[in-house]
Amino acid sequence: MSATQFKSPVVRWIDHRLPVFSMLHHTAHDYPTPKNLNYMWNFGSLAGLSLAIMIVTGIVLAMSYTAHVDYAFDSVERIMRDVNHGWMIRYIHMNTASFFFIVVYLHMFRGLYYGSYKAPRELLWMLGVVIFLLMMATAFMGYVLPWGQMSFWGATVITNLFSAIPYVGESIVTLLWGGFSVDNATLNRFFSLHYLMPFIIAGVVVLHIVALHRFGSNNPIGIDTKGPQDTISFHPYYTIKDVFGIAVFLLLLAMAVFFFPNAMGHPDNYIPADALQTPAHIVPEWYFLPFYAILRAVPDKLGGVLLMFGAIAVLFVLPWLDRSPVRSARFRPLFRIFFWLFFVNAIALGYLGGKPAEGIYVILSRVATAWYFLHFLAILPLLSMFETTKPLPKSISEPVLGSPGRVA
């Protein structure tokens, strides 16, 4: 990148000694990007924006929050009532958490549909799963901080998952709590970790981007770019497209923040935590519901916990379960049907996770859980052996131009 010439002599002087400008130019300007990306490729930048919003609003909220069982709930209410713009900052934090998960789930389904996890992007995908896990841990601990009824009982239930581990389970739970129940020590350490983990996520995001830029973005056709005639520079073509996506995203976020700020929350969390009284229906935040449904579908404590974590662990080995050399679902007619079945099944799991664990809901949860694992462990490996795929185009340009195309 030494050939990069910057107009400003100051920038040139600095860049010669500390090549940060070349690096930025290389990653966000020149970076050759497939020219056929559709709007499903907007969700990576939106996830990055969500993380940034969460960190900024979170740092601000921490300035007025008190991590103590006697003051936490009141300090959050003080943020809502007395701190300048506090209500807005907190609602942005709350709702962006939900939007972050919406964006990341769409990002993941995009990867599943277009085979973005396949060679040579396996590590890119696995780093994404790591980010997803870290996000879940961060979101869970953040939900505990307001110290409402859902905070307290959510923390109790989720930490108790670890008690399912044979022999050492109880000791681990005591260690997590720093006592014999969820209490002040638990709240303090959750606050500390909730503040730390977003920065770890940011670090893994950097690795995610490094891995992405090694081979470049996948694309809707799923074949490799074959040269400069298949790519356009990231700036201005995709920066402007990302900005458009960001505008739409912020519009929807603003709508949620200003008109339905509590639609994705739970009213019980506006009741201060009470260690002597569990709310009648405790459910986690909506973004955990599919995994919660899997947990409850199994009539065995350890089994439920294992399957729930297994549901995420299976994503790690996905690149080796789906061995089909064809990436994009566009050329895999059978996979496409099963993808949409999986999608509907995942939504169904989310719905069932929010319903009481009784009657028909339990049976449906079991069917949906079984289907979830069948999809990964049986259907994908079998499809990669027996599916007849459609012929792949010779290049990214061919389906549109009927020719290999030329450099833009």
Next chain:
Amino acid sequence: MANSDTNKNPANGDVQEPGRRDFIVVATYAMAGLGAAAVAWPLIDQLNPAADTLALANIEVDISKIAVGQSITVKWRGKPVFIRHRTADEIARANDTNLDDLRDPEIDTARAEKPEYLVLVGVCTHLGCVPLGQKTGEVRGDYDGWFCPCHGSHYDTSGRIRKGPAPTNLEVPPYSFLSDSVVRIG
């Protein structure tokens, strides 16, 4: 790129007018800048005192128990406030001071609503230390008022700066006498 967007000035063929594309680029950056400023403002303004902090910004003090020559210190907005029941001699000396000798000229009657009670924010105007001189036996400086031990500022019996690095007189907080014995500060 986009030469068709740049208009030639008919009067002067060499000069290129800004094109439509330039206008769009500038407008985009201007909107982004406005948006960033609008987002930044609440994040900065939340650092200002919250509504509950402002609501607690005044106190009422009983001054009937302060003997002549005595001082008390009360806490207002997290800072010390000095209330001194001045002796006739102290009042006289504050009034007799030649204003030309003062770094921050102010007459004593402008600083004390009732001459016998002097109410001051007990924070040195240099760098925020609390000056000595409230308790019996403490150093009161060369002008018998207050003395800041941090960097050696001397204040007189009206709390005016006379010597040392402080730039201005000790601040007089807003206050009013609710009765002869109760003063409200803030």
